Amino acid sequence: MNKAKAYSAASAVAPLAPEAIQRRDPTDRDVQIEILFCGVCHSDLHTVRDEWSSFMPTTYPCVPGHEIVGRVVQAGAAVTTCKEGDLVGVGCIVDSDHSCDACRHDVEQFCPDATFTYNSPDKHLGGVTYGGYSESIVVDESFVLRIPTNLDPAGAAPLLCAGITTYSPIRRWGDIKGKKVGVVGLGGLGHMGVKFARALGAQVVVFTTSPGKKEDALRLGAQDVIISTDAEEMQEHAGTFDFILDTISADHDINSYINMLGLDGNITLVGAPEKPLPVSAFALLFGRKSVSGSLIGGIAETQEMLEFCGEHDITADVEVIPIQKINEAFERMLKSDVKYRFSIDMASLKDE
Numbered sequence: 036m037n038k039a040k041a042y043s044a045a046s047a048v049a050p051l052a053p054e055a056i057q058r059r060d061p062t063d064r065d066v067q068i069e070i071l072f073c074g075v076c077h078s079d080l081h082t083v084r085d086e087w088s089s090f091m092p093t094t095y096p097c098v099p100g101h102e103i104v105g106r107v108v109q110a111g112a113a114v115t116t117c118k119e120g121d122l123v124g125v126g127c128i129v130d131s132d133h134s135c136d137a138c139r140h141d142v143e144q145f146c147p148d149a150t151f152t153y154n155s156p157d158k159h160l161g162g163v164t165y166g167g168y169s170e171s172i173v174v175d176e177s178f179v180l181r182i183p184t185n186l187d188p189a190g191a192a193p194l195l196c197a198g199i200t201t202y203s204p205i206r207r208w209g210d211i212k213g214k215k216v217g218v219v220g221l222g223g224l225g226h227m228g229v230k231f232a233r234a235l236g237a238q239v240v241v242f243t244t245s246p247g248k249k250e251d252a253l254r255l256g257a258q259d260v261i262i263s264t265d266a267e268e269m270q271e272h273a274g275t276f277d278f279i280l281d282t283i284s285a286d287h288d289i290n291s292y293i294n295m296l297g298l299d300g301n302i303t304l305v306g307a308p309e310k311p312l313p314v315s316a317f318a319l320l321f322g323r324k325s326v327s328g329s330l331i332g333g334i335a336e337t338q339e340m341l342e343f344c345g346e347h348d349i350t351a352d353v354e355v356i357p358i359q360k361i362n363e364a365f366e367r368m369l370k371s372d373v374k375y376r377f378s379i380d381m382a383s384l385k386d387e
């Protein structure tokens with residue numbers, strides 16, 4: 036086994052701190068990766084603080100991180116998809132059963148036996164899996180993605196979760212060219228949603244609670260920005276949207292966004308607040324509207340998204356931080372003070 040430096044949380048109230056963890060010896064099918072950058076997803080914070088305890092309680096110590104970009108340092112004898120020196124990515128899943136309906140339909144994230152990158156039973160070592168806030172990781176080649184070489188690695192890391200989580204529901208909606216698409220919340224997921232919807236030709240409108248993000252929203256590709264706390268502004272756009280992507284990480288009134296939809300409009304939730312969101316039946320009935328959810332994306336679709344980003348030169352807007360600033364970054368994320376994703380430079384872990 037290999038020892039790796041990492042940052043972990045010892046409990047739901049403990050700050051993240053340095054810790055040495057074990058990584059398995061690579062098998063023939065495994066890829067050993069030196070992690071260069073890891074994005075900071077709000078799911079990392081939810082998990083570290085055990086905010087999803089009713090669905091997936093956190094096992095401590097917890098090493099979060101599922102937006103990983105790194106270099107292959109060793110590829111097992113049976114590995115065919117990458118070689119030493121390649122720039123690769125790892126997202127939210129590191130294993131699945133390869134045989135169930137979900138796996139056969141390329142939606143491994145719904146495999147009943149999926150192994151998530153962190154806080155999931157570790158089939159090799161026992162205990163739970165440890166994520167990307169670490170200097171290295173060992174992953175089955177089926178879950179290792181190719182990163183287009185024209186993309187900046189720090190900005191590419193968030194594509195592995197924030198990217199695919201927004202790309203997948205937008206693509207599934209259908210041809211959004213010329214459609215009026217709302218993105219609710221301009222954070223890590225939201226700013227990627229704006230970039231993808233714009234690149235696919237939609238008329239993009241951002242809903243934000245932060246007036247200070249208005250100019251950025253326009254620069255990122257939105258044609259309009261609605262301050263969601265302004266009832267008049269909201270009323271002006273009521274009933275006009277074809278599709279809305281809701282990325283809010285906290286409790287909020289989803290009915291006010293359902294009211295923004297036109298006939299047969301759909302709002303898809305990707306944000307995962309701790310508490311249930313009450314939905315008004317009447318808000319849905321009038322206009323035959325629907326509410327859906329979406330969870331990351333399968334491996335094939337994640338690769339497709341990365342190629343799309345390569346072609347359109349799309350990466351996340353990142354603030355690169357050393358790992359030593361991670362606790363501060365979590366607090367800033369809670370204040371919606373991220374422009375628009377923290378990306379940890381893992382070279383900083385060498386100082387520990």
Ligand code: NAP
Nearest residue numbers: 077078220221222223224243244245284285306307330331
């Ligand atoms: P983030 O960077 O913190 O962005 C969330 C944004 O939501 C904030 O920037 C803010 O935008 C808005 N917001 C926050 N609190 C709010 C409140 N009380 N009322 C209204 N708006 C609020 O988080 P993220 O990393 O994008 O993640 C967003 C959510 O998606 C999290 O719950 C995360 O766990 C979840 N997630 C789900 C998946 C999936 O597969 N479904 C994948 C990754 C993450 P404004 O300042 O613009 O208002």
Ligand code: ZN
Nearest residue numbers: 076078196197
């Ligand atoms: Zn994530």
